[in-house]
Amino acid sequence: MIELKNVSKWYGAFRVLDDCSLRIAKGEVVVICGPSGSGKSTLIKCMNGLEPFTRGEVTIDGISVGARDTQLPKLRARIGMVFQNFELFPHMSAAANITLAQLKVLGRDRATAQAKTDALLARMGLADHAAKFPAQLSGGQQQRVAIARALAMDPIAMLFDEPTSALDPEMITEVLDVMVGLAEEGMTMAVVTHEMGFARKVADRVVFMDEGAIIEDAATAAFFGTPRSERAQHFLSKILQH
Amino acid sequence: MGSYRWNWPILLADPYYGWIVSGFGNTCLIAVLAWIIAFPLGSAIGIARTTELRPLRFAGTAYVEVFRNIPLLAQMFLWYFVVPELLPQDWGRWVKRDMPYPQFLTSVLCLGLYTASRVAEQVRSGLEAIPRGQHHAGLAMGLTPAQVYRYVRLPVAFRIIIPSLTSDFLGVFKNSSLALTIGVLELTSQARQIEEYTFAAFEAFATATLLYCAVTGIVILAMRQVERRTRIPGTIAIGTQ
Amino acid sequence: MEGGFDFAILIRNAPFLWGGMVLTLQLTGLAVAGGLALGLVLAVLRLSRIPFVPALVAGYVNFLRSMPLILAIFWFYTLIPKLTGQSVSSFYSVLIAFILFEAAYYSEIIRAGISSVRRGQIAAALALGLSNAQAMRYVVLPQAIRTMIPVLLTQSIVMLQDTSLVYVVGLRDFLTTADIVAGRDSRPVELYMFVALTFLVVCFSASRLVNRLRRRYAL
Numbered sequence: 001m002i003e004l005k006n007v008s009k010w011y012g013a014f015r016v017l018d019d020c021s022l023r024i025a026k027g028e029v030v031v032i033c034g035p036s037g038s039g040k041s042t043l044i045k046c047m048n049g050l051e052p053f054t055r056g057e058v059t060i061d062g063i064s065v066g067a068r069d070t071q072l073p074k075l076r077a078r079i080g081m082v083f084q085n086f087e088l089f090p091h092m093s094a095a096a097n098i099t100l101a102q103l104k105v106l107g108r109d110r111a112t113a114q115a116k117t118d119a120l121l122a123r124m125g126l127a128d129h130a131a132k133f134p135a136q137l138s139g140g141q142q143q144r145v146a147i148a149r150a151l152a153m154d155p156i157a158m159l160f161d162e163p164t165s166a167l168d169p170e171m172i173t174e175v176l177d178v179m180v181g182l183a184e185e186g187m188t189m190a191v192v193t194h195e196m197g198f199a200r201k202v203a204d205r206v207v208f209m210d211e212g213a214i215i216e217d218a219a220t221a222a223f224f225g226t227p228r229s230e231r232a233q234h235f236l237s238k239i240l241q242h
Numbered sequence: 243m244g245s246y247r248w249n250w251p252i253l254l255a256d257p258y259y260g261w262i263v264s265g266f267g268n269t270c271l272i273a274v275l276a277w278i279i280a281f282p283l284g285s286a287i288g289i290a291r292t293t294e295l296r297p298l299r300f301a302g303t304a305y306v307e308v309f310r311n312i313p314l315l316a317q318m319f320l321w322y323f324v325v326p327e328l329l330p331q332d333w334g335r336w337v338k339r340d341m342p343y344p345q346f347l348t349s350v351l352c353l354g355l356y357t358a359s360r361v362a363e364q365v366r367s368g369l370e371a372i373p374r375g376q377h378h379a380g381l382a383m384g385l386t387p388a389q390v391y392r393y394v395r396l397p398v399a400f401r402i403i404i405p406s407l408t409s410d411f412l413g414v415f416k417n418s419s420l421a422l423t424i425g426v427l428e429l430t431s432q433a434r435q436i437e438e439y440t441f442a443a444f445e446a447f448a449t450a451t452l453l454y455c456a457v458t459g460i461v462i463l464a465m466r467q468v469e470r471r472t473r474i475p476g477t478i479a480i481g482t483q
Numbered sequence: 484m485e486g487g488f489d490f491a492i493l494i495r496n497a498p499f500l501w502g503g504m505v506l507t508l509q510l511t512g513l514a515v516a517g518g519l520a521l522g523l524v525l526a527v528l529r530l531s532r533i534p535f536v537p538a539l540v541a542g543y544v545n546f547l548r549s550m551p552l553i554l555a556i557f558w559f560y561t562l563i564p565k566l567t568g569q570s571v572s573s574f575y576s577v578l579i580a581f582i583l584f585e586a587a588y589y590s591e592i593i594r595a596g597i598s599s600v601r602r603g604q605i606a607a608a609l610a611l612g613l614s615n616a617q618a619m620r621y622v623v624l625p626q627a628i629r630t631m632i633p634v635l636l637t638q639s640i641v642m643l644q645d646t647s648l649v650y651v652v653g654l655r656d657f658l659t660t661a662d663i664v665a666g667r668d669s670r671p672v673e674l675y676m677f678v679a680l681t682f683l684v685v686c687f688s689a690s691r692l693v694n695r696l697r698r699r700y701a702l
Contacts, residue, residue, distance in 0.1 A: 418551075419551035
C-alpha cells in the first residue's frame, strides 16, 4: 500500500532522512517512534508529498509520489492525515471543516457531504458540536474533528503525525480510543507517536528512527521484547521509565 | 492672535460653500477609486510574494520596493509630467491633449498603484502569520494550492489584517491631498484657496480638518462593525487602531 | 521628447540640487530628533496612570493621525506667524509641523513596543524582587527596544520621503529645487527621474540596512 525505497532528504548539508525504506501493507498499523529530531515527522510527510525528498522513491497504491506527472491533490485526497496541532481551519465550524474537501475535492453534492459529516460527528461523539468553531472546542474534541475530517474522504490509509502530543493528559485517551477503533476496523495506518501503550495494543510493527535513519523495523512483540539496537533499548528505557 | 477676526459665516457664502462641498466630493472620489485599484492589485501582489514561484515572488518584491521607496509626491510628478513623454508618440499625445480629467485620473492611478504596494505588504504579512501546518492540512486533504489559498489561507489572512487595511484606506484618503500638487481641487486645496481669497485661514483649515476627522471616525467605526461581524467565534477581535 | 535625454543638466545644476538635498537632510534630521523626543514623552504619558492624561494624549495622537500631512503643513505655515505675531522663517514653521505630526506616529510605535513585552515578563521580574522601575529598566525596555528600533527607523525613512511635501509651501528641498530646474529648463523627465532614482537608492539601501539590523538583534 505505502512503500518507501531508499528515501533521503538534505537541508543543505544537513541530512534529515538517511536512506529510509519501509513498506506498509494493506490493513497494517505501523507505529513510528524515536527521539525528537529523528526525522519521523519528515518521513510521514514524505508519504503524501507534503515534504519533498531529495532521493529515493515513495509509492502509494502503486503511484509514485515524487513523479512529476503525479496529480498530488488527487493522491492526497485518498490518504487521510492528522496533525499534531489539529490544524482545523479556524474560520469554519466543525461541520464545515469536515465538509469542505468533500465538496471541493471529491465534488460530492451538499446533501451527501452533509450526511457523511453528520454520521462522522455522531461516531466521534460530537454530534452536539457540529456548529461550533475550533476555538470553542477542547483539544481532544478538535483532534477528533480532525480525524473525522480525514475520514470523510473515505481514505485508503491514514497518516497520524504525533496526534496526541499537543493534548492535555486527560484528553489523550479519547483520541487514542478513536484510533484503536480505526485500527480494529482494518484501516491502514502509519502513526508517529510516543504512546507505547497504543503501539503494544494495535500496532503490527514498530519502526524506530534516530538521526534520520530507520534503525529498527520489527513486529510489535519482538520490538518490545528484545529490541536489537542499543539506541532503541536506550530510548525505550527512557520513555517507559515512569 | 487676539486681533484675529473670526468670520465663520463666510464659509456658507457663495462660492466658498460650493468649493468645500466639491473639494470634499473630489477627495472621497479619488480615495475610493484609488482603493478600487489598490485592493485587488495589492492582494494579487501580496499573494504572489508568498507563492513558491521565484519569478512571481521577485516581481512582487520589486513592485513593493519601487513604490514604497520613492516619495509619493515624486511619483505624482512622474505620472503627470514624465510618463506622457516616455509613451509612444500617439499615446503621449492622447494623454496630453484628449484624455478627459487628466489631473484627476492621473492622481487616482498614482495613488492606486502606490497604495497597492502597501496593501500587498499587509496581505503578505497576514498570509505569513498563518501557521504552515494550515497549508499542509489543506494540501493533505487533496486541495490544490490555489484552493488552499481560496478556502483556508486568505479568509483567515484578510480577517487578521482588517485593522491594517483600514489604516491603509485612511492613508489613501489622506494622501489624496497630494493631488493638489498637479492641480486637482480636492478638499485641502479648496481650503487653501478659500484662505487665499478671504483670509479666513483658520475657518477654512478647521473645516477641512473636521471633515477629514469625521470620515476617519466613520470609517473606523464601520470597520469595527465589519471586524465584529467577521470575527471567528471563540477568538478575540484585535481591535481597530 | 525633443533632443533625447540631457543628463548634463544634472551636472550643471549640481550645486543648486545639492543645496536642496542639504535642506531635505536637515529637515529630516531635526524632525526625527524632535519627533522622537516628543513621541517618547507622549508614549510614557499615554501609558501612565495620571487621570485624564492618557485619554488626552490618545486624542492628540488620533487627531493628528486623521489629518493629511499637507494640511498640517498649511496649518502651521499660516498659524505660527499669526500666533507669534512675527514672521518666522517657513523652515521653522514646517519643522514644527513635522515634529508635532511625526511625534504622533512615533509615540504609537514606542507604546506598541512597550506593550508588546508579555505581562509574564513583568511578573517574573517582580517575583525576583526587582522594583517597578528596575523591571522597566532591565527587563521590559531591553526587549521593547529591539522590536521598536526597526519600526522607528522605517518610519524615519517614510519621514525622509514625506519632507518632499514642503514643496507645497515653496521651501527649497531636494524635490522643489529639481522642480525649479525642470520648469526653468523644460527638462521634467531628467529632473524628476533623477529625484525618484536618488530617493529609491537611498531609501531602498536604508530599508535593507534596517532589515539586517532587525534580523541580527531579533529575540
